[in-house]
Amino acid sequence: MSKVKLKLEHLTKVFGDLIAVNDLCVDIFDNEFVCILGPSGCGKTTTLNMFAGLERPTSGNIILDDKVINKLPPQKRDIGLIFQDYALFENMNVYENLAFSMRVKRRPRREVDSKVREVAQAVEVSHILKKKYGSLNPGEMQRVAIGRTMISGPSVFLLDEPLDNLDADMRVTMRAELKRLQKDLGKTMIYVTHDQEEAMSLADRIMVMESGLLQQMDSPQEIYNHPVNKFVAGFIGTPPMNFITCKLESVNGKLMLNSLKGAFSMDVSEVVRRLDEGKLQNEIIVGIRPENVSVNIDGSQSEKGKAIVLRVEPLGPELVIEVALEGESDNVIRVLTEPGRIPGTGAEIEIIFRQDKIHLIDPMREKVLI
Amino acid sequence: MNSAEVLTSKLVKADTERSLLRKLIDKIPFAVWLIVPVECFLLFLLIVPSSISIWLSFVDWQPTYGIPIYKATFVGFENFIDLFADKRFTMALLRTFLITGVAVSAELLIGLGLAVLCDKEFPMRKFFVLCLLMPMMLIPLVVGNNFFLLFQTTGPINDIIGIIIGHDFRFNWLSSPDYAMLPILLAEIWHWYPLMFLIMLSGLRALPPNQLRAAEVLGSGRLQTFFRIKIPQLVPVILIAIVIRCMEVFKMFDEVFILTKGGPGNVTETISVWMYKTGLKDFRFSYVSAGAWIILIVCVIIFTLLLKPLLYKVEKFEEGGSAS
Amino acid sequence: MNGNAKKYERGDYIRLIVVILITIIMLFPIYWMVMTALKPMDEWLKYPPVWFSLKPTLNNFKSLMGFADAARSVMKEGATNASWAFLKGFYICTSATILSIVSGTLAAYSISRYRIGGNFLPLFILSARMFPPIAVALPLIVMYSTINAVDTYWGLIVAYTGFTLPFSVWMMKSFIDEVPRELEEAGIMEGMSNFQAFRKVTIPLVKTGIMVTTLFIFILNWSEFIIALTLSCMKLETVPVFLATLFSSTAGWLYGPQAALGVLAVIPVIIFGYMIQEDLARGFTFGALKR
Numbered sequence: 010m011s012k013v014k015l016k017l018e019h020l021t022k023v024f025g026d027l028i029a030v031n032d033l034c035v036d037i038f039d040n041e042f043v044c045i046l047g048p049s050g051c052g053k054t055t056t057l058n059m060f061a062g063l064e065r066p067t068s069g070n071i072i073l074d075d076k077v078i079n080k081l082p083p084q085k086r087d088i089g090l091i092f093q094d095y096a097l098f099e100n101m102n103v104y105e106n107l108a109f110s111m112r113v114k115r116r117p118r119r120e121v122d123s124k125v126r127e128v129a130q131a132v133e134v135s136h137i138l139k140k141k142y143g144s145l146n147p148g149e150m151q152r153v154a155i156g157r158t159m160i161s162g163p164s165v166f167l168l169d170e171p172l173d174n175l176d177a178d179m180r181v182t183m184r185a186e187l188k189r190l191q192k193d194l195g196k197t198m199i200y201v202t203h204d205q206e207e208a209m210s211l212a213d214r215i216m217v218m219e220s221g222l223l224q225q226m227d228s229p230q231e232i233y234n235h236p237v238n239k240f241v242a243g244f245i246g247t248p249p250m251n252f253i254t255c256k257l258e259s260v261n262g263k264l265m266l267n268s269l270k271g272a273f274s275m276d277v278s279e280v281v282r283r284l285d286e287g288k289l290q291n292e293i294i295v296g297i298r299p300e301n302v303s304v305n306i307d308g309s310q311s312e313k314g315k316a317i318v319l320r321v322e323p324l325g326p327e328l329v330i331e332v333a334l335e336g337e338s339d340n341v342i343r344v345l346t347e348p349g350r351i352p353g354t355g356a357e358i359e360i361i362f363r364q365d366k367i368h369l370i371d372p373m374r375e376k377v378l379i
Numbered sequence: 380m381n382s383a384e385v386l387t388s389k390l391v392k393a394d395t396e397r398s399l400l401r402k403l404i405d406k407i408p409f410a411v412w413l414i415v416p417v418e419c420f421l422l423f424l425l426i427v428p429s430s431i432s433i434w435l436s437f438v439d440w441q442p443t444y445g446i447p448i449y450k451a452t453f454v455g456f457e458n459f460i461d462l463f464a465d466k467r468f469t470m471a472l473l474r475t476f477l478i479t480g481v482a483v484s485a486e487l488l489i490g491l492g493l494a495v496l497c498d499k500e501f502p503m504r505k506f507f508v509l510c511l512l513m514p515m516m517l518i519p520l521v522v523g524n525n526f527f528l529l530f531q532t533t534g535p536i537n538d539i540i541g542i543i544i545g546h547d548f549r550f551n552w553l554s555s556p557d558y559a560m561l562p563i564l565l566a567e568i569w570h571w572y573p574l575m576f577l578i579m580l581s582g583l584r585a586l587p588p589n590q591l592r593a594a595e596v597l598g599s600g601r602l603q604t605f606f607r608i609k610i611p612q613l614v615p616v617i618l619i620a621i622v623i624r625c626m627e628v629f630k631m632f633d634e635v636f637i638l639t640k641g642g643p644g645n646v647t648e649t650i651s652v653w654m655y656k657t658g659l660k661d662f663r664f665s666y667v668s669a670g671a672w673i674i675l676i677v678c679v680i681i682f683t684l685l686l687k688p689l690l691y692k693v694e695k696f697e698e699g700g701s702a703s
Numbered sequence: 704m705n706g707n708a709k710k711y712e713r714g715d716y717i718r719l720i721v722v723i724l725i726t727i728i729m730l731f732p733i734y735w736m737v738m739t740a741l742k743p744m745d746e747w748l749k750y751p752p753v754w755f756s757l758k759p760t761l762n763n764f765k766s767l768m769g770f771a772d773a774a775r776s777v778m779k780e781g782a783t784n785a786s787w788a789f790l791k792g793f794y795i796c797t798s799a800t801i802l803s804i805v806s807g808t809l810a811a812y813s814i815s816r817y818r819i820g821g822n823f824l825p826l827f828i829l830s831a832r833m834f835p836p837i838a839v840a841l842p843l844i845v846m847y848s849t850i851n852a853v854d855t856y857w858g859l860i861v862a863y864t865g866f867t868l869p870f871s872v873w874m875m876k877s878f879i880d881e882v883p884r885e886l887e888e889a890g891i892m893e894g895m896s897n898f899q900a901f902r903k904v905t906i907p908l909v910k911t912g913i914m915v916t917t918l919f920i921f922i923l924n925w926s927e928f929i930i931a932l933t934l935s936c937m938k939l940e941t942v943p944v945f946l947a948t949l950f951s952s953t954a955g956w957l958y959g960p961q962a963a964l965g966v967l968a969v970i971p972v973i974i975f976g977y978m979i980q981e982d983l984a985r986g987f988t989f990g991a992l993k994r
Contacts, residue, residue, distance in 0.1 A: 063592060084598040096589035100611040110597040113607070161597050409897040410817035416806030417828070417868060424865030425831050428842035435842065442845075496722060501715040507722050511729055518925065521965035525732045528739060528747075528958060535735060535752045569732065630835040654837040664841055671838035678833065 014039040014197045015060070015165060020069035022055050029055045031221035033069070037199065042191050044212035045201045048244070052221040053201045054169060060199060061090045061167050073165065089158030091168045095150045097142055103129075103153050104138040110161035124160060132156040132190070147175050151183060155190065166191075166198045172207065184211060205245050209233070217241050239370050242296050248329060251302070251342045252370070253295045296368035299345035304330065305359040306352050316342065316360050318352045332360060435668035443662050451665075458669035467645050468670060471653040472677065478564065478649060479628045483621055485568045490575025495605075498583045508580070515573035523637030526566040527553070530638075556646045559639050563647060566634045571627075575620060582616045583609065629678070650674060739962035740764070747958045763963035795856065796924040799863035803920050804913065806864070807871025808879075812901055814872070815879040816887075825872070832869040867920045874919065878912025879905060 015037040022030040030052045037043050045053040058064040059071060062083035070077050078086050097106050105112075107128060111121045129135040132152040137145070145153065151171060158166060171187075172180045188211055191198045202208055208215045209229045217224040217232065217240075225237040236242035242250050316332035319341065330344045330352065344360060352358050436458055440451035462468050497508055514522070529536050530552040541548040552562050586609060594604045632651035635641060641648035641656060648656070650670075658667035739747060741759040810828075813819045847858055882905055890900040906913075 061596060083592075083596040088596070090593065090596045092589045092593060094589060096587070096593040098590055098594070098608055099587070100608065109594070109599070109607075113594075113597065113599045113603050157597070408817070410813045410819045413809040413813035413817075414819060414824075417810035417872065420806065420861070420865045420868055421828065421831065424839070424843070424862065428839050428846060431842035431845055432838070435845075493725070496718060496725075499715065499718065500711075501718045501722070502711060503719070504722075507726055510726050511722075513730065513733060516922075517733075517965070517969050521736070521969060522732075524958075524962065524965060525736050528962070529732060529735055531748060533748050533752055535754070538752050538754075569729070626833050629833075632835070632837070651835045651837055654835060654841075658837060658841050664845070667837075667841055671835070671841075674838070675834070 012039050013037070014041070014074065015199075016070075016072040017056075018070040018072065020056070020059065020071065021067050022052075022059060022064060023067045028221050030059070030066075033223055035216060035223065035226060037197060039197055040195055042188070042198045042200065042211060042213045043216060044208035044214075045199065045216045045218060046203070046205055046208040046212075046244075047218035047224075048203055050220075051218045053203075053218050056218070057167055057169055057199065057201045060165075061088055062086050063090075087163050088165045088167055089161060089163035091154050091158055091166065091171055093170045093173055095154040095171070097145075097150060097153055097157070099142045102139055102141050103134055103145070103149075106142075106153055106157050107134075107138075107160055109157060128156045128160050131159070131193075148179060148183060152186075155187075159194070164196055166196055168198065168200045170202050171200075172202075172204075180207070187211065206247065209245070217244065219244075236368070239294065239296070242368060242370070246298055248299045248343050248345060250296050250298050250368075253297075253334075253342070254372075255293050255295050257291055257293050292372055294370040294372055295362075296370050297342075297362050297366060299329065299343045301363040301366035302342065302344045302346075303361045303363070304332075304344055304346060304352075305361065306350050306356075316358055318354055318356045318358060320354065321351055323348060323351065330358075332358065432668045432671060435665045436672055437669075438665055440665050441662045442664060454665075458666055459673065462666070462670055462673055467648070468653060471645070471648045471650050472674065474648065475629060475631075475650040478560070478567070478631065479625050482564060482567045482571075482628050483624045485564075486572045486575045486624060487617070487621065489568070489572040490577075490579050493572075493576045494579030494583055497580055512573040512577060514569050515571060515577075517570065519570065519633035520637065522566055522570045523634045526562050526569075526634070527638055530562040553639050554643050556643050559643065559647045563631075563635055563638050566638065567628060567631060570634070571624065575624070578616060578620045579613070582613045586612055736962050736965055739958055740966045742959060744959055763959035764967070795859050795863065796921055798856075798860045799867070799924050800917055800921045802860065802864040803867045803871045803924075804875075804917050807868055807916070808875045808906075808909075808913065810872050811875035811879050812905065815876050816884065825876070828869050828872050830869075831865070863924045867923050870923065871916060871920055874916040875909070875912060878909045878916070882908045 013036050015035075017033045017035040020030055020033040020035075021028070033056065045056060047053045055064060059066050062078070062081060062085075066079055071079055073087060083090070098109065101109070104125060107125045108121050111124060116124075125138075126135065129138055132155055134149060134152050134156060137149060140149075154171070155166075168187075172183055175183060184207060187198075187200075200208075200211060212229055214226060214228055215232055216226045219240050225232055225241045227235075232241060232245055236245065239252070243252065316334050318330060318332050320331040322329040322331075326348070328346050328348045328351065330346065332342050332344065334342065342360065437453060437455060438451035439454045439457070440446075444451070493511060497504060497511075517525075528534060531537075532549050532551045536552070537548050537550055540550075550558075553559055590608060591604060594608055599607065630651050631649050632655065635647060635649050635652050636655070639647045641652040645653075654667050654670065657663050657670070738753075738756060740763050741761070742753060742756045743758055743760045743762065746753045746756055746758075814825050843862065886908070887900040887904050890904045891897065895903065
């Protein structure tokens, strides 16, 4: 078990009436790549700023290596911060940018030079040391930004949506590089993003936040398969999870989930058995991921599962079909299948949910089962 | 029938004429039309007077001679030679350069100092910044009058000094051959330091904050950030401000004229005052025109020698600096 | 563990104190001017100097308005009082400002979009500002007397316009530079002519720039002492000239009314100047300051 590098104890930040960060309690381990994920305004950047020392917490503690660092200014903490726009010094070339943190500590020139060249090698900017700021492309800028931070030798790297302004292919390349770098360096990285794909591909663990509250902190796989609440379930995954409001009724001794107008029905007696009786309500939200819905294009063989095709999106290796449950035009379900026969719009098909992949959600935002 | 033909042919003719004019208009690009008004002004107010001025420099003419200007006698370089030997002229020129250097430097330092002071938020900052900007809003004449009153023998400045040194201090600043320059300098500096202040402050506030934060995280203290990042990024702005101010201070007239009229004697004459006195009091138009050209040449030389390399550096800096 | 950072730390209050001290020093001359404007005549040059008048008066302001006698004794003919000088000055300055702005904006547009004149023309326009006004004034007198423009309104207006043109062109250029060309091109594609694109697309977008420049040029015009002095032979004055002639053989320089006039002439300038502070800085440095 790795040691705990960074610990947040009841961290709270309040701006006037707004609770930006609400009672955050988190452990981050050494060498871990953690992504703080959430929509705009969820408090992730504020949290990062508090890690960095650019914001002071209203209450709670930030503990680094068993030391409380709340009151320490940024330069005294053992952290490196990389901004969204990289914030390279515009009046300096690459070499000078890299050398900055050492020059500021007045290290002897020879020491600075060898260290700079060493780091330049590591981030692959050795060939552009003399290049001026204006002529760098985004990839180079990112590497210089990382290199510049690296040189000051922090044990924790903080990154604020650094890939946000890159175009799609650049992002994918840079993601891979970042991941590789982190493993090579063996440092802890905390990475803020709103892009869930990014978080899923980069992180060892993801911290999902919304409205200042920590929703879930787990490995990507766990979060995907076992989301803790409706928000996490709906936020992660593309296309997003489908939600259907259903009633839980007892029919013929079996517990059935029926959609509101009865177009969909499912026997969940097996599934429900594993649950506390007390947790069940009459109304349940059923969550199912598009890839766990299968279709029968020839139409339904039974009364349940009838759906009308609204839209078809052929995506090459995949097919997305948007359907509406019969008679319930509000309930739109997206299905992700392999390409095959493409149903026409308006056709009636059958949809079948995989029983073991259903999530039952308490309308009060609790998640119940897988 | 006939009149119809006549009418038609008239219309056709008018049409061809109009299209000729239209062709002419179209031929000249839109861009050129735009600068026609400015060109007219320049022609009228710059080119023509300059040509007259050149003519004047090489002849001997004064309005008091009574002859039309084109009948004046040609004297070659005589005016120029006389000017080089003229102590009053050369002293005035040197003096003007000196004043420019001192005044602009002082304005720069004060402006920069105040800008640094006001860069961080403090109570009622906006109000005080506006107060500090006030001197710039006044007319030179008013500034001159103000300082005239302040530096009177019976004025408040002497009073303050008297309080500081303990006994009466009645010094006639404006008639002192040694010190008369001081009120003039102070008036100019006081009048225009707010411009430097404003420019520096705007420059400081326009600095990208993330770079400053990054510097802080990397361990740079306030002073280090100031000298390593803030100042270098302000350099282009500072340079332009200096150039502009130098151009203006060089022409200083109003304050000098009101405070001392160039006196006592000619001791505080700037080049503008010299030109005014020699040209409009002594009416030596030719002499002054020649003088104006000498001044221009000297300024161009100085500009090329001193400022061109500096501005070139600014350009290179901009290339490295802007992300566009 | 602490609460929100306090709004102001101790260092900020020290700044405040230093700034207060400096402001007191810097505003002292203005204070003196206002004081003098309110002082009765016997206190103007009194020794020891009167720091705060115990018998303030509005006489100085009043006498400005009906200054016929003192003025007449000095001037040759067409004696004026301050309000007349103000009006004339206002008329001339406004006309010159408008002319300057209009031609300057047109030229600025041309330079900005079409790079007309390459590197030479814009610098040439700027160089017009480098000549000491006297140097140009002398030949100008010769010119004007030849074409009989010496005492005319239009002669003054043209001269004033010319001297502020460099600023007008350069300041507007920096404002126009900030408007992306694509907007005008879009307009042209929708069928506007070049000029219409300019008028309907660009102009509204640089409205603040125009206001700032107009104000700046108006201030410049308002203070052009020398031109008026040289060209107007005392008949067609503006305020600055009038100030200089407030000289009465009996009372020496009339400091009180002079100060009063200074106070009055400056109030509108201050008010407008405050409103456009930031843009002034940009205009002054010809756009070197990125926003």
